[in-house]
Structures are given as structure tokens and as C-alpha cells.
Amino acid sequence: MDKPLSPTSIKDALQSVAPIGAIQVQGWIRTRRDSKDFSFIELNDGSSLRNLQIVAKNTLPNYAAVQRLSTGASITVTGALVASQGKGQKWELVADNIDIVGTADDSYPLQKKGHTPEFLREIAHLRPRSNLFSSIFRARSRLAFAVHQFFQERGFGYVHTPIITGSDCEGAGELFRVSTMDIKNPPQKNGEIDFAQDFFARPTYLTVSGQLEAEAFALALSKVYTFGPTFRAENSNTSRHASEFWMIEPEIAFCDLNGNMDLAEEFVKYLIADAREHCPEEMELFARFVDRELLSRLDFVMERPFQRITYTDAVDLLKKSGVKFEFPADYGLNLQSEHERWLTEKHFKCPVTVFDFPKEIKPFYMRVNDDGKTVAAIDLLVPGIGEIVGGSQREERLEMLEANMQRHNMDPADYKWYLDLRRYGTVPHSGFGLGFERMLMFITGISNIRDVIPFARTPGSAEF
RNA sequence: UCCAGCGUAGCUCAGUGGUAGAGCGGUCGGCUGUUAACCGAUUGGUCGUAGGUUCGAAUCCUACCGCUGGAGCCA
Numbered sequence: 001m002d003k004p005l006s007p008t009s010i011k012d013a014l015q016s017v018a019p020i021g022a023i024q025v026q027g028w029i030r031t032r033r034d035s036k037d038f039s040f041i042e043l044n045d046g047s048s049l050r051n052l053q054i055v056a057k058n059t060l061p062n063y064a065a066v067q068r069l070s071t072g073a074s075i076t077v078t079g080a081l082v083a084s085q086g087k088g089q090k091w092e093l094v095a096d097n098i099d100i101v102g103t104a105d106d107s108y109p110l111q112k113k114g115h116t117p118e119f120l121r122e123i124a125h126l127r128p129r130s131n132l133f134s135s136i137f138r139a140r141s142r143l144a145f146a147v148h149q150f151f152q153e154r155g156f157g158y159v160h161t162p163i164i165t166g167s168d169c170e171g172a173g174e175l176f177r178v179s180t181m182d183i184k185n186p187p188q189k190n191g192e193i194d195f196a197q198d199f200f201a202r203p204t205y206l207t208v209s210g211q212l213e214a215e216a217f218a219l220a221l222s223k224v225y226t227f228g229p230t231f232r233a234e235n236s237n238t239s240r241h242a243s244e245f246w247m248i249e250p251e252i253a254f255c256d257l258n259g260n261m262d263l264a265e266e267f268v269k270y271l272i273a274d275a276r277e278h279c280p281e282e283m284e285l286f287a288r289f290v291d292r293e294l295l296s297r298l299d300f301v302m303e304r305p306f307q308r309i310t311y312t313d314a315v316d317l318l319k320k321s322g323v324k325f326e327f328p329a330d331y332g333l334n335l336q337s338e339h340e341r342w343l344t345e346k347h348f349k350c351p352v353t354v355f356d357f358p359k360e361i362k363p364f365y366m367r368v369n370d371d372g373k374t375v376a377a378i379d380l381l382v383p384g385i386g387e388i389v390g391g392s393q394r395e396e397r398l399e400m401l402e403a404n405m406q407r408h409n410m411d412p413a414d415y416k417w418y419l420d421l422r423r424y425g426t427v428p429h430s431g432f433g434l435g436f437e438r439m440l441m442f443i444t445g446i447s448n449i450r451d452v453i454p455f456a457r458t459p460g461s462a463e464f
Numbered sequence: 465u466c467c468a469g470c471g472u473a474g475c476u477c478a479g480u481g482g483u484a485g486a487g488c489g490g491u492c493g494g495c496u497g498u499u500a501a502c503c504g505a506u507u508g509g510u511c512g513u514a515g516g517u518u519c520g521a522a523u524c525c526u527a528c529c530g531c532u533g534g535a536g537c538c539a
Contacts, residue, residue: 033498040498053499070490086497111475111489112500118531119475174537209539234537235465247539326535337535390539435539448532449539459465460530 005078011047013081016091020081025052025093026101028129029073031112039067043077043093046134049281053084053092065100071112072104072129117451124455124464132289135282136452139275140440146274147227147248147436150267156250157221161210163229166202167415174233175205176243206231209433210249212365212418215394218251218429219421225250227436235459239448240385242437244457251431257367257376257393260430261353264380264389265306267434268351272298275443282444291445297383298443300350307348310356311335311374314343321347332358335379337386344383351382364404366392367428378432385442391432398422 005024013025027045034040041054054077056066069075079095086092109123110130120127127133148158164178180199181187187197195203210226217224230247250263275283276298287294309317318329318339323346327336335343335354343352356374359366366375380389395401401422405412412419440452450456455464 031500033496033501035496035498038497042499055497084497086499088499106490107474109474113475113488114500115475121531230539232538236537237465238535238537239533241538245539334537387539433539438539 007076009047010043010045010050010052013052013093014048014050014089014091016081019083019091022078022096023081023093024076024078025054026076027052027074029069029071029075029104031071032069034067039063041066041069041075041077043075044129044134046128046138049131049135049138049285050089053086053089054079054098055092055094056098057095060095060098062098062100066098068103069100070104070106070108072108072110074101074104075099076101117446117448121450121456128454131285133451135279135285136440136444136446137454139279139282139444140452142278143271143275143440143443144227144246144436146271146278147225149274150270151223151225151250154223156223156225157217159210159214159217159221159224159226160228161207161213161226163207164200164204165207165213166200166204167212167418174235175208176231176233178204178206208232209247211251211431211433214249214251214431215418215429216421218253218431219425219427222253223250224252237459239450240438240441242449242453242456242458245449245453246436248434248436249431251429253427253429255393255430256428257355257378257430260391260393260432261308261355261378264378264391264432264434265351265353268306268380268382268388268439269302271439272302272443276302286445290447294445301382304350306351306353306380308353308355309343311354311358312356314339314352314354317347318342332360334361340381340386341383344381349383351380351388354379354381359404362392364408364410365394365401366404367395368400368404376430380432382442384447385438388438388442389432389434391430393428393430396422396426396428398426 005022007024007026010025010027013023025043025045027043030042030044030051032039032041038055038057041056042051043054044051056063060066076099077093077095078097079093081091081093084090084092110126115130117132120130120133128137187194207230209230210228214224214226226249228246229244231244233243234241252259252263283295312331314335315329315331321342323342325336325338329335329339344350355378356369357377358373359368359375362375362377366377368375376393378389378391379387382388395404398419401419402412405415437449437452441447441449444452446452450458
């Protein structure tokens with residue numbers, strides 16, 4: 001008796017170098033066309049952007065049922081992989097048997113025609129079956145792998161920093177509270193909510209950054225990175241913000257700001273190169289249907305060094321540009337979106353790393369420069385997205401760090417463990433945070449962050 | 465959160481005070497080694513929700529909800 005066939009992915013079937021006498025594929029019908037004596041089925045299993053053409057002859061015992069199959073139905077097909085007689089594909093599968101696994105009636109929302117991303121966002125559970133979104137999420141998967149590959153190849157350790165945290169990483173936005181207390185009747189003491197009776201016996205939150213914990217591990221394993229979910233309760237309603245997103249945060253001991261900038265630049269270029277190499281069909285689709293200039297822009301970014309400029313020089317450039325900005329640039333103020341866009345899109349026309357910002361507009365942990373006015377911070381700006389990386393050399397001098405905390409009205413007692421890192425064997429160290437989704441947007445050309453997240457969480461929206 | 469725009473058929477949209485429309489999709493028929501096939505017919509609506517103005521509202525007004533773009537915050 002023959003051994004049962006094990007399924008072949010459509011990706012592998014399409015890459016076959018020779019005909020195969022007996023093969024099994026499984027997937028979902030994208031479209032079906034009737035011919036005189038047979039029916040053509042376009043089958044997709046998500047392994048590839050491309051479909052496999054199934055030829056279903058009218059001699060199949062269930063041919064009548066096959067002719068009723070519509071877009072969205074799932075089938076298992078066995079048959080022979082043969083050279084296609086038609087144009088447009090090298091191989092096709094002549095079916096010996098078609099098992100109808102699951103039908104889909106005419107209420108199936110995905111039509112053969114193109115759909116807008118906005119409509120597909122409303123059916124987030126079905127949109128990965130579309131060409132655009134299956135491509136986006138294959139690219140997302142590949143690039144998540146590339147993140148690990150980049151750091152592992154360079155001797156970085158992967159640290160799982162906590163998702164539930166007791167520390168409010170100062171200045172990183174609003175927090176989601178984590179609690180098991182009865183919200184209708186929380187335990188109270190002296191008229192206030194008594195967090196000592198909560199699950200962790202203290203107020204706790206979903207993390208906004210793993211940086212502080214990553215620093216502890218950098219000062220032990222020398223080079224580390226985190227890659228995990230991050231949560232911000234900011235009421236931000238833009239195409240670049242989500243309440244839940246993934247962030248990559250490398251942290252390196254014995255590393256100054258220049259080393260930090262080098263790493264960030266190398267990392268961004270590595271991810272672009274990886275997508276170009278390993279997702280060629282997906283990138284081609286993005287270039288054709290999302291952003292016509294995508295590939296030339298990415299190649300340009302990969303080939304050229306990023307522009308580096310101090311905050312002070314950037315402000316001077318903006319002032320001398322002669323451009324009338326809605327908000328004029330001035331020393332001591334944050335760069336506005338329009339300023340960042342002018343720098344990357346109009347002036348330098350490439351990614352720009354701005355560094356050495358006034359200490360007043362940056363968080364307490366950044367290292368104060370010798371001028372006493374600026375801190376060793378970097379913002380990496382890319383065309384079309386804006387800030388994609390934010391980082392700094394960390395303040396490793398205990399007295400300076402304590403002084404910074406006082407200037408930011410923080411109680412050093414709340415950060416005893418963090419200060420210990422400076423008390424015992426402190427070293428210069430640096431790191432940055434890169435928003436994974438913003439990187440995906442830059443690489444795929446997709447302009448809304450909700451479209452690079454499988455099930456996006458944004459203010460007022462947590463369906464699915 | 466602020467500013468602007470938009471919510472009409474399953475989808476994309478037209479309709480700006482007087483009988484609710486088109487293309488695509490779906491369905492039926494025809495043709496066909498087809499390729500987002502083609503040809504013909506047909507189906508399809510609480511005009512976002514709730515009030516208001518008017519003889520009459522998809523159309524004008526108010527509020528709310530949702531979406532999109534921009535701003536702020538940031539990754």
C-alpha cells in the first residue's frame with residue numbers, strides 16, 4: 001500500500017525543478033475560472049505571494065461540487081505537477097483528487113478585486129489572506145528573524161526584560177496600570193487607594209521600555225538587546241503610533257555615542273538588505289502597489305553613509321534655510337515634524353542622525369556632555385517616517401546621575417537598583433530604541449502603522 | 465487631545481432641497497487552456513446614529529459615533 005502523501009507548500013511546488021508524479025497541496029482558493037472541460041483554481045497557502053494553478057478536469061467524481069467552489073474555500077489537492085500549457089506560470093497541478101475542506105459562501109468579504117487597506121483593516125482576521133497583507137506579515141516575520149540574526153552574529157545576548165514593571169521609565173509616555181483590584185471597590189487606606197493590597201503589593205504597569213533593565217544586563221554580559229512588546233497609553237491618534245508595539249533596544253557596555261550611532265546605522269542598513277535579499281517578491285509588490293519609489297530609496301539609503309549633525313547645527317541650518325515653518329526652529333525647543341521632514345526629505349535627502357541635544361528636553365539618564373549644556377543623545381530620522389531610533393550614551397557617573405534626577409524632580413530612593421549600577425563597577429555605556437513597526441513601515445512603504453501589526457491596538461480600538 | 469475632511473449597495477464612488485445611481489463583486493445563461501478572462505441578463509439600499517428645519521432631506525442645521533489626513537507626545 002502506498003504511503004500517504006505529505007503536503008508540499010505551494011512555495012516549494014512552484015520552485016520545483018522537474019515535474020512530480022504525485023504531490024499534495026493544501027490552501028485557500030483565490031479565484032476559480034471555468035473552461036469547457038475543466039476548471040482553473042488559483043490556490044494560495046500563504047507560503048508565497050504566488051498562487052498555484054490547479055487544473056480540475058470534469059472527470060473528477062465531485063466535479064459538480066468543485067464548480068460551486070468560490071473564493072475563500074479551503075481544499076486539499078493531490079495530483080501531478082506538470083509544465084503549464086498556459087502562459088503566466090511555469091508549473092500547474094493536474095488534480096487527481098480534490099477534497100473540499102471548508103466552503104465559503106458569497107458573504108466572504110474578500111473579492112477578486114483590489115481592496116483598500118482601510119476596508120481590510122476592518123476584517124483583520126481575514127486580511128492576511130490578501131496579497132498585500134500576506135506579504136506584509138511574511139516580511140514582518142522575516143525581519144523579526146533578521147533582528148535576532150544581526151545581534152546574535154555580533155555577540156549580543158538576548159535579554160527578556162519584564163513586561164510588568166514597577167518603574168515608570170521617566171518621560172516615556174503614559175502607562176497602562178496592571179492590577180487585580182476590584183475597580184468598583186478598591187481597598188483603601190486613609191482615603192486613598194492602598195496598593196499594598198494589590199497583587200504585587202505596589203503599583204505596577206505594562207512596560208514602556210526595557211532600557212533600565214537592559215542596562216543592568218549590559219553591565220554584566222557587555223552587549224545585550226531586548227526585542228519585545230511595549231505599551232504606551234498615550235492618546236495618540238496618528239498613522240505612526242500604536243498602544244502596543246514592539247521595540248528593539250540594544251545596550252552596550254564600554255561604548256560611547258559614536259559607537260552607538262555606528263551600530264544604529266549598521267542595523268538599519270542590515271535590515272533593509274535582508275528584506276531586499278529574502279523578500280524579493282514581497283518588496284516588488286510593495287514597490288508596485290504601495291510606493292513606486294520604494295526600492296530606489298532603500299538602495300540609496302543602504303549605499304550612502306547617514307548624515308550626522310549636532311542639534312545645534314541642525315537648528316542653525318533650519319534658521320538659515322529661508323523656509324517659513326509653521327513653528328520656527330530655535331535652540332532649546334524640540335524639532336518639529338516639519339523640521340525633521342525638511343532635514344531628511346528636502347535638505348540631506350537621506351537618513352539623518354541628530355545628536356547632542358539640550359539637556360532640558362531629554363530624559364534624566366542621558367550623559368551630560370563636557371559643555372554642561374547638552375546631553376549625548378541621538379535621534380535617527382528617516383524620510384517619510386520621522387524618528388525611527390532614539391538613543392543616548394547613558395550617564396555612568398553616580399553624582400551626575402543623582403543631580404540629573406533631582407533636576408527632573410525624581411526621588412533617587414525610587415531608583416536605588418539603577419544607581420547601584422553606577423556604584424559598583426560603572427562603565428560608559430550606550431544604547432538605543434528602535435520601533436520595529438516604524439522600521440517595517442520604512443522598509444515596506446506602508447504608511448499606516450496599523451497595517452504592519454497583525455491586530456493593532458490604538459486608542460478606542462482593541463477588537464479581535 | 466486639537467484642527468480639517470469624509471461616512472450612500474458586499475467593495476470603490478457619483479448624486480448638494482423634488483421618483484436612490486454607476487462600475488466592480490455576487491447570481492443565472494453563453495463562450496472559452498483560462499490568467500483581476502470575455503459577452504449577455506440579473507441581483508442588490510434603515511443614504512453612520514439620534515434629533516431638528518422644511519409641503520418635501522442622502523442633500524440644510526445640531527449632537528454623538530466611526531474612519532482618513534495633519535498637529536502634539538513619542539518609537
